[in-house]
Amino acid sequence: FLLHLAYEACNNQQKKVFLYSAEQSTDQVVNRLALRYCGFNAYNLVLGFNKFKNMQLWDEFCLTAEHWQLIINDTPQIDVSKISAEMNALKDQKPDLIMVDYLQLLRCKQERSREQEVAAISRMLKAVARSVHVPLVVAVQLNREAEKEENPFRKMAMVRESGAIEADADKLIVLDVPDNDDKLRVTVAKHRNGPCDIHNVTFDKSRQWI
Numbered sequence: 483f484l485l486h487l488a489y490e491a492c493n494n495q496q497k498k499v500f501l502y503s504a505e506q507s508t509d510q511v512v513n514r515l516a517l518r519y520c521g522f523n524a525y526n527l528v529l530g531f532n533k534f535k536n537m538q539l540w541d542e543f544c545l546t547a548e549h550w551q552l553i554i555n556d557t558p559q560i561d562v563s564k565i566s567a568e569m570n571a572l573k574d575q576k577p578d579l580i581m582v583d584y585l586q587l588l589r590c591k592q593e594r595s596r597e598q599e600v601a602a603i604s605r606m607l608k609a610v611a612r613s614v615h616v617p618l619v620v621a622v623q624l625n626r627e628a629e630k631e632e633n634p635f636r637k638m639a640m641v642r643e644s645g646a647i648e649a650d651a652d653k654l655i656v657l658d659v660p661d662n663d664d665k666l667r668v669t670v671a672k673h674r675n676g677p678c679d680i681h682n683v684t685f686d687k688s689r690q691w692i
Contacts, residue, residue, distance in 0.1 A: 483621070483657055483692070484501070484581050484583050484619065484621050485511065485514055485515060485518070486518075486691055486692055487579075487581065487619060488501055488515070488552065488579075488581060489515055489518050489519075491578065491579050492550040492551065492552045493519070493546065493550065496549075496551070497551065497577075497578040497579055498551035498552075498553075498577040498578045498579075499551065499552050499553070499577055499578065499579045499580075499581065500553050500555070500569070500577045500579070500580045500581065501552065501553070501554045501555070501581045501583070502555050502557075502560060502565060502580075502581065502582045502583065502588075503554055503555070503556045503583050504556070504557070504558055504559065504560060504582070504583060504584065504587035504588060505583050505584060505587055506556065506583070507556050508554045508556045511554055511556070512547075512554075515543075515547070516540065516543045516547075518691055519539075519542075519543045519546065519547075520539040520540070520542075520543060551577075553577070555568075558587070559587060559588070559589050560588060560589070561588070561589045561590065561591060562588050562589065562590050562602075562603045562606045562607060563590070563591075563606070565582075565588075565606075565607070565610060566606055566609070566610050569610050569613075569614050569616070570610075570613060570614065572614070576614050576615075576616055577616060578616065578617075579616065579617050579618075579619065580610070580611070580614075580616055580617070580618040580619070581618075581619045581620075582607065582618070582619070582620040582621065583621045584620070584621035584622055584623060585600070585603060585604065585607070585620050585621065585622045585623075585647065586600065586622065586623050588603050589603075590602045590603045590606065600646065600647070601646035601647075604646045604647045604650045604651075605646070605650060607620055607650075608650045608651075622647055624656075632660075648672070651672060652672075652673075652674040652675070653670065653672060653673050653674065654670075654671045654672035654673075655668060655669065655670055655671065656668075656669040656671050657669075659685060664684065664685055664686075664687065665682040665683065665684065665685055666682070666683050666684075666685035666692050667680060667681075667682055668680070668681045668682070668683055669681075
């Protein structure tokens with residue numbers, strides 16, 4: 483979902499995006515974006531994306547991506563203080579959108595317990611967004627109990643390792659695919675300045691894109 487947002491922002495709206503990818507390497511992110519651009523099946527990543535068999539499309543992607551303002555930081559377990567320092571140092575060169583994939587892979591050395599650490603990370607990310615006045619989208623994991631819960635509005639209380647994320651977020655969106663459908667259920671479970679609602683969007687499982 484985050485890569486879909488990044489793709490739309492960079493390719494269709496010419497926005498500057500900072501992506502902190504603690505889960506995937508830069509190569510993995512670029513390959514997934516290439517699959518999205520070229521319209522290939524996501525299993526190409528498993529079987530091996532042969533750029534030579536699809537050289538024309540690959541060349542088109544490379545030429546297009548050269549003009550994207552996408553900066554990827556794939557430092558594993560990056561400390562949230564480094565994100566804060568980097569964003570505050572940009573000043574006039576700040577991005578249009580900041581994305582983090584995902585919160586539970588970040589670190590904050592100041593706190594002792596894991597719950598306190600995740601809560602501190604959540605607070606610091608909110609402070610970053612407010613200080614630089616840039617939208618910040620953060621992916622988070624839900625706990626296993628969320629798989630059994632059918633009501634998507636109740637799932638927002640099942641964020642793994644901390645309830646502080648629910649309290650800090652201005653908007654909280656829950657994503658799930660009910661009944662193995664080809665629809666992705668997008669639930670706006672919290673909206674500090676607007677309505678909450680449920681939207682169903684087409685989900686292409688073979689390409690893992692909406």
